[in-house]
Amino acid sequence: DTAVSQTPKYLVTQMGNDKSIKCEQNLGHDTMYWYKQDSKKFLKIMFSYNNKELIINETVPNRFSPKSPDKAHLNLHINSLELGDSAVYFCASSQPGTNEKLFFGSGTQLSVL
Amino acid sequence: GNSVTQMEGPVTLSEEAFLTINCTYTATGYPSLFWYVQYPGEGLQLLLKATKADDKGSNKGFEATYRKETTSFHLEKGSVQVSDSAVYFCALRGQGAQKLVFGQGTRLTINP
Numbered sequence: 001d002t003a004v005s006q007t008p009k010y011l012v013t014q015m016g017n018d019k020s021i022k023c024e025q026n027l028g029h030d031t032m033y034w035y036k037q038d039s040k041k042f043l044k045i046m047f048s049y050n051n052k053e054l055i056i057n058e059t060v061p062n063r064f065s066p067k068s069p070d071k072a073h074l075n076l077h078i079n080s081l082e083l084g085d086s087a088v089y090f091c092a093s094s095q096p097g098t099n100e101k102l103f104f105g106s107g108t109q110l111s112v113l
Numbered sequence: 114g115n116s117v118t119q120m121e122g123p124v125t126l127s128e129e130a131f132l133t134i135n136c137t138y139t140a141t142g143y144p145s146l147f148w149y150v151q152y153p154g155e156g157l158q159l160l161l162k163a164t165k166a167d168d169k170g171s172n173k174g175f176e177a178t179y180r181k182e183t184t185s186f187h188l189e190k191g192s193v194q195v196s197d198s199a200v201y202f203c204a205l206r207g208q209g210a211q212k213l214v215f216g217q218g219t220r221l222t223i224n225p
Contacts, residue, residue, distance in 0.1 A: 041151075056212055
């Protein structure tokens, strides 16, 4: 069974469209994250939720809105997509505590044309 | 703020060569340090970690020692294999912090 699964794996869309990426984890973790990886492989945190509450919100445009309906799900909605949004988006989860390990999904490659 | 700097890639080696990927960090207090690996088409996986000074993390033949005096956590492996080809990320979590900060990643290619 996949621990952290995200859909879709690939997403190709036009500028100006609105799209969503879904993430689910079956590990029973309380904390979930969204990371963005650019074309140079640089990985940067965007958001983190702990038990459905937002705890980390980095400097991300308002067009990005995370939603956590329950602690096993963290979805990412993006409005008015721009060329610069093209990247690989990774969902991850962990269990709060000291030095907890992050479990990553396999990524969603978003291409904005 | 906390930051991680890794050796620039890409790194290309022959099978059975010795590997070092340098990682240095900037942080206050006593961060925890990690190496994550990303195989092609996959998400990141934890490779090893160290939580206090002089700790050595090890896994799959890879090792890294937490050196507070040099603020480093270099990744080493004595004899690499083709299957080690991947992107390697050094990361830290600040003392008491929630967020994991990643380095820029180092792409490693091992040729047979």
